[in-house]
Amino acid sequence: MSSSAKLADETAAAMHLVDYLGSDLKQVPTRNGFGEGLIEAGGRNHDVLGICADLSESTRFEGFKKAHPEQYVEIGVSEQMLVAMAGGLAAVGKIPWIASYAMFNPGRSWEQVRTIMALNETNVKIAGAHAGVSV
Numbered sequence: 001m002s003s004s005a006k007l008a009d010e011t012a013a014a015m016h017l018v019d020y021l022g023s024d025l026k027q028v029p030t031r032n033g034f035g036e037g038l039i040e041a042g043g044r045n046h047d048v049l050g051i052c053a054d055l056s057e058s059t060r061f062e063g064f065k066k067a068h069p070e071q072y073v074e075i076g077v078s079e080q081m082l083v084a085m086a087g088g089l090a091a092v093g094k095i096p097w098i099a100s101y102a103m104f105n106p107g108r109s110w111e112q113v114r115t116i117m118a119l120n121e122t123n124v125k126i127a128g129a130h131a132g133v134s135v
Contacts, residue, residue, distance in 0.1 A: 038061070039067050047093060049072070051082055052073070052074055056074065083116060086098045087112070087122050090122035091122060097127070102131035107128075
């Protein structure tokens with residue numbers, strides 16, 4: 001066995017990597033993990049806000065909305081406003097998590113993401129759902 005192959009085996013063992021092809025792991029949509037993580041984050045920190053552009057079911061915000069209604073904002077179909085609002089809330093210490101379809105966020109709101117969030121180094125979490133060929 002070559003030294004690089006040995007290193008790869010040792011690294012895999014150290015990182016507890018599993019054989020995904022040979023295992024019985026259940027595949028779940030990434031958006032499910034996003035929704036569950038958001039619920040947990042909101043429970044740990046009341047500055048965490050969920051802001052959605054009228055896609056709470058598709059982006060899995062509905063669980064967060066039920067668990068933390070006082071931390072949830074629905075703005076309707078307006079991804080550019082979604083980003084602008086999140087940037088403003090981050091500027092005053094909140095931690096907004098925003099999501100929409102990936103085509104629109106960050107796609108439609110790219111200029112706002114760059115100007116409001118990136119250049120100002122705001123603490124906003126962005127998720128784009130339905131980015132692939134299937135959900």
